[in-house]
C-alpha cells in the first residue's frame with residue numbers, strides 16, 4: 001500500500017514544484033500557484049494536477065486555450081515513479097523521507113538545467129545543508145566520509161572547469177558526493193561521465209550539436225546521484 005501512496009505523494013509534490021521550476025530560473029517572485037505561461041491566468045488548465053488534466057483531456061488553459069507544456073505532467077509522472085521506486089527500496093522509514101526529499105531536489109535541478117541551463121542556488125544550497133544535517137542527525141559517524149566525498153566531487157568538477165564546466169555543475173557535484181559518500185562518489189561520477197559522453201557523442205553524430213555547443217551536464221549528475229539514492233542513501 002505504501003508504494004502507490006508514496007507514488008501519489010511524488011506526483012502531488014511535483015505539481016507543487018512545477019511553478020517553482022517556471023519561476024526559479026527567471027528570478028521571479030516565488031509562488032506555488034500554477035499559472036498559464038502564455039496568459040498568466042491561474043490555476044493553469046483549471047486542474048491542480050497536470051496528470052489529471054492529461055487523463056481527462058483538459059491540458060489546455062481555460063482562459064486562453066493554449067496547450068500547457070508537456071513538462072508539467074512529465075515531471076509529475078517521473079517524480080511519482082521515482083517516489084514509488086524509493087518506497088519499494090526503503091519501505092516506511094526515515095531513510096525513505098530523506099531519500100525522497102533528495103530525489104525531489106535533484107529532479108527540480110534537472111528540469112531547470114535542461115530548460116534554462118541553470119542549477120538554482122535556491123534549491124542546491126538548502127539541499128546541501130539538508131544533506132549535512134540529516135547525516136549529522138541519523139549517522140554522525142558517516143559525516144567525515146560524506147564530507148570527503150563532497151570534496152572529491154567538488155574537486156574533480158573544479159578541475160573540469162577547463163572544459164567549460166559551469167559553477168552550477170561544480171556545486172552540484174559536491175552535493176552528489178555528499179549523498180553518495182566515499183568511495184561511491186567515484187561510481188556516481190563515472191556513470192555521469194559515461195551518460196554525458198554518450199549523449200554528447202549522439203548529439204554530435206546526429207549534428208544536433210557542434211563542438212562548442214553547451215551540453216547540460218547537470219541531468220547526468222542527477223542521474224548518478226539518483227542511482228546512489230536508489231541503491232543506498
Ligand SMILES: [Zn+2]
Nearest residue numbers: 036039061064
Ligand atoms: Zn492561458
